[in-house]
Amino acid sequence: MRRGEVPHAGASVTARALRVLEAFTPERPVLRLAEISRHSGLPLTTTHRLVGELAAWGALEREPGGDYRIGLRLWEIASLAPRGLGLREAALPYLSDLGRITRENVQLAVREDLSVVYVERLAGRGAVPVLTRVGGRFALTPTGVGLVLLACAPADVQERALAQPLVRHTEKTLCSPEEVRRVLAEVRRTGVAVSDRQVTMDAVSIAAPIHGPEGTVVAAVSVVAHAATADPRALAPLVQVAARGISRSLGAPGLPSSVA
């Protein structure tokens, strides 16, 4: 499909190698050579060469049967992403405490352009089923973490997010830009976002912002609970306390520090 591209110079080759990696998704984490070729839109011979190079380095791993998967070597280097494992390591003790006290699902997420990316997720025992996975993406406006991240995003990001069609998941999903704008203003005022049955009719999420060393919002933490039984007003302060703990461990300014 993209065979019409001019196959020259480094730009093209690097972009093609990255396109090979992009063929792998949560829905198809294991691919054969022909599938990589099809999903990346690259000719089979090009795919064969690039896959060979990526596998030699360890970005891909070849299984005995000929299937390919993303390799551990790529994961090792990717673990240096400060918004991935670095953030997650700082946050884990607080997320764990929040999970133990509430017994609900706990999520840690960052914004990547107009999506939420989940950096950590701890499943509560007996908690409501949630659809997210670590490394997975979701839209901003239907989730608690997304509302927090969007409320604190630059104005141009907010405008682009609201200019998109907003997908309806349930009868409670916020689908008009005016509604979302009103909710974002409320999030900024209160410092907490409540996303009520926007994704599924059995779940509510309560989220709060995490600040980085420059004082800006770098991530959000949420609890996702059964809509029928959860009390968002009771959960909100717990989520806020966890968010402040994580912010403090990241070196956010303006938080009271402990006296040793």
Add this chain to the structure above:
Amino acid sequence: MRRGEVPHAGASVTARALRVLEAFTPERPVLRLAEISRHSGLPLTTTHRLVGELAAWGALEREPGGDYRIGLRLWEIASLAPRGLGLREAALPYLSDLGRITRENVQLAVREDLSVVYVERLAGRGAVPVLTRVGGRFALTPTGVGLVLLACAPADVQERALAQPLVRHTEKTLCSPEEVRRVLAEVRRTGVAVSDRQVTMDAVSIAAPIHGPEGTVVAAVSVVAHAATADPRALAPLVQVAARGISRSLGAPGLPSSVA
């Protein structure tokens, strides 16, 4: 330094893009353009172009001051590595239980050629300090997880591991191939590895193998405890139970399953 290379064809370009990523290490997770050029051994102009392409895709992120870091987009794709986050997600509840019961450090690791790579690490409160980090590497023979992984590795891997010089960290480090061979045989016999003060004189690690769906050993789990107070014989069955729980959740054959 590598400017003499012939700068042509795809192989070279992909390899160079990967060399740019390899310039980032746990010791230097943030780099300026000139530093990337120096550490990757690529000319500044080539580095500039490759960094631009990698940043456009999201494999690198540029900070306002001009520093570069590994990007979240790479982490997203790398999270598909089955031996990275996939393994870790299956293991986390068992690691968490093991950490809560023992109050010690808990580690999950896989073998990558002749190294251990740590996939997860939970720090116990008040536990002995450990040097490892998630995504980090260490030698096989001085660690409990490494002894387990080496004991279960193909014979040629064992021979290569023992043909290397074994680095001494403490007076207790196993440095002769004969000693290591004897210990590996013991690990295979008992199903548990104890690494006693091999890395630091205050820590002992107790490790057990994790089996995958094909029945082969795919990972190892360990507890790292204070050498002065820990009782390896008491900790071993706890580590083994956690390893079997993780193996079962990965679909390992031959383990008794629960009756629903």
